Amino acid sequence: MASLSIVDGLAQLSFLVLGRLERRAAEHDLSIVQTRLLGVLRDRRPTMLELAKLLGLDKSSVSGLVDRAERRGLVTRIPSAADRRSVLVGLTEQGRTLAAEVAARFEADVTEILALLPDADRKSLSSLVSGLLVAHARANGVDLFDTLVPSHE
Amino acid sequence: MASLSIVDGLAQLSFLVLGRLERRAAEHDLSIVQTRLLGVLRDRRPTMLELAKLLGLDKSSVSGLVDRAERRGLVTRIPSAADRRSVLVGLTEQGRTLAAEVAARFEADVTEILALLPDADRKSLSSLVSGLLVAHARANGVDLFDTLVPSHE
DNA sequence: CTAGATTGGTTTGTGCCACGAACTAACTAG
DNA sequence: CTAGTTAGTTCGTGGCACAAACCAATCTAG
Numbered sequence: 001m002a003s004l005s006i007v008d009g010l011a012q013l014s015f016l017v018l019g020r021l022e023r024r025a026a027e028h029d030l031s032i033v034q035t036r037l038l039g040v041l042r043d044r045r046p047t048m049l050e051l052a053k054l055l056g057l058d059k060s061s062v063s064g065l066v067d068r069a070e071r072r073g074l075v076t077r078i079p080s081a082a083d084r085r086s087v088l089v090g091l092t093e094q095g096r097t098l099a100a101e102v103a104a105r106f107e108a109d110v111t112e113i114l115a116l117l118p119d120a121d122r123k124s125l126s127s128l129v130s131g132l133l134v135a136h137a138r139a140n141g142v143d144l145f146d147t148l149v150p151s152h153e
Numbered sequence: 154m155a156s157l158s159i160v161d162g163l164a165q166l167s168f169l170v171l172g173r174l175e176r177r178a179a180e181h182d183l184s185i186v187q188t189r190l191l192g193v194l195r196d197r198r199p200t201m202l203e204l205a206k207l208l209g210l211d212k213s214s215v216s217g218l219v220d221r222a223e224r225r226g227l228v229t230r231i232p233s234a235a236d237r238r239s240v241l242v243g244l245t246e247q248g249r250t251l252a253a254e255v256a257a258r259f260e261a262d263v264t265e266i267l268a269l270l271p272d273a274d275r276k277s278l279s280s281l282v283s284g285l286l287v288a289h290a291r292a293n294g295v296d297l298f299d300t301l302v303p304s305h306e
Numbered sequence: 307c308t309a310g311a312t313t314g315g316t317t318t319g320t321g322c323c324a325c326g327a328a329c330t331a332a333c334t335a336g
Numbered sequence: 337c338t339a340g341t342t343a344g345t346t347c348g349t350g351g352c353a354c355a356a357a358c359c360a361a362t363c364t365a366g
Contacts, residue, residue, distance in 0.1 A: 004286070006279035007263045011174065012286055014167035019209070021164065031322065048344060056172075061324050063345055068322075085332045085343045110160045116288035121281055126159035128270070128278045133157070133165055135269035184351065201315060214353050216316055221351075238314045238361045312363070323352080333342075 020109040024102050033057075034074075037065055038091065038099035041075060045090045074098060173262040177255050186210075187227075190218060191244065191252035194228060198243045227251060 004012065018032065025035040033055070040046075040054050048066070052059040066089055069075045074095035080086040091099065114122050157165065171185065178188040186208070193199075193207050201219070205212045219242055222228045227248035233239040244252065267275050 004283060006267065006275070006282065007260045009279065009282040009286060010166075010170050010263055011259075013163075013282055014170040016286075016289065017163050017167040018171060033323065049342085057323090058325055059344070060326075060346080064323075067345095080343095083333075083343075085330095087344070106164075107160045110163055113285070113289055114159065116292060117281070117285055121284065122159070124277060125281045125285070126162065128274055128281065129159065129162040129166055130157060131274065132266070132270055132278070133162060133169075136169070136266055139269060186352065202313085210352090211354055212315065213317080213355075217352075220316095233314095236314080236362075240315070308364105308366090310363100310365085313361080315359090315361105317358075318356085320355095321353085323350105325349090327347085329344100329346075331343085331345105333340105335340085336338090 016113070017110060020113075021106050024105040024109065027105070028098060028102055030098070030102065033065060034069060035099075035102055037069060038074065038095055039103070041089065041091045041095070042099055045078070045088050047080065047086050047088055049086075051089055069095070169266070170263060173266075174259050177258040177262065180258070181251055181255055183251070183255065186218060187222060188252075188255055190222060191227065191248055192256070194242065194244045194248070195252055198231070198241050200233065200239050200241055202239075204242055222248070 021035065022032050025032055030038075036055060037051075040051065044050075044054075046054060048062050049059055051066070052062045055062065055065075057065070066075060066077065070077060073092055075089055076092055078088040078090055080088050114125075117125065174188065175185050178185055183191070189208060190204075193204065197203075197207075199207060201215050202212055204219070205215045208215065208218075210218070219228060219230065223230060226245055228242055229245055231241040231243055233241050267278075270278065
């Protein structure tokens with residue numbers, strides 16, 4: 001039972017957490033990336049390029065990503081009024097409900113894992129994690145956006 | 154600055170941590186999966202099937218994975234003495250040094266992020282994370298193996 | 307001992323993800 | 337009006353992931 005280092009611990013935990021997400025997403029035939037796409041769009045209607053930045057992907061990758069999601073009726077491309085080259089991507093109703101469902105199940109998973117900790121510990125963990133993320137966001141001048149989005153440097 | 158929920162926080166943190174890993178791995182033209190492969194092999198010499206279980210992949214996926222790594226001289230297939238159907242996979246010297254390098258850089262990254270927390274907080278976080286992982290491992294009867302390996306249920 | 311079942315691995319086909327390079331269309335500066 | 341930039345798509349390549357089909361070795365019933 002070699003007590004694992006904090007680095008190992010965080011790596012482990014990260015795999016565990018994202019593994020749950022992946023599993024829940026797979027239940028609805030979503031990949032992690034598709035899920036992140038839906039997550040990002042919950043409160044945004046970005047252009048393709050903004051989306052690429054948000055997801056940390058190449059714009060060409062986003063083309064295909066949105067293609068597939070659009071084919072499934074989860075998102076729509078809306079021609080931008082301001083710039084005729086540009087396209088806005090938004091959730092459809094179907095996409096929105098799907099995103100909500102996956103998020104809920106994932107949340108339940110994580111909550112279940114966290115239930116292994118006594119109340120007090122869970123609270124501490126929560127505030128430490130928040131603190132760390134806030135500090136990191138500040139240190140990198142990055143604005144903290146919500147669920148399912150990685151902080152890219 | 155909406156204080157994010159613990160679930161969101163953990164998701165964020167996980168993306169952040171694995172994002173670093175991915176970046177460091179990419180510096181050496183490794184994917185996350187390749188890196189996990191090397192990580193798993195640091196102290197094991199499993200069969201293909203064991204490897205599949207360890208990585209949570211299908212055996213057919215592992216075939217290709219090992220193919221590519223072998224082509225790059227990072228791992229070797231060793232015919233099993235015990236069972237002539239079976240193949241053992243092990244690191245080459247090159248694979249071992251590469252794994253060490255990536256691990257070191259990744260560790261530095263995470264350490265740097267953790268440096269944003271005051272000493273006491275970092276220590277608390279460390280023990281909370283360990284505690285959570287241990288509890289989870291116990292709850293699932295899984296033995297806790299080391300770095301870069303997800304706990305599969 | 308042998309016929310049938312099981313097991314370990316590879317191969318093949320399909321689809322997603324990711325990138326860079328090349329390209330079109332639209333916007334912007336001068 | 338022209339030159340250069342920007343937004344997005346397309347194409348080609350390669351890794352990742354799975355299921356299904358397959359082969360060879362091993363096990364097991366009878």
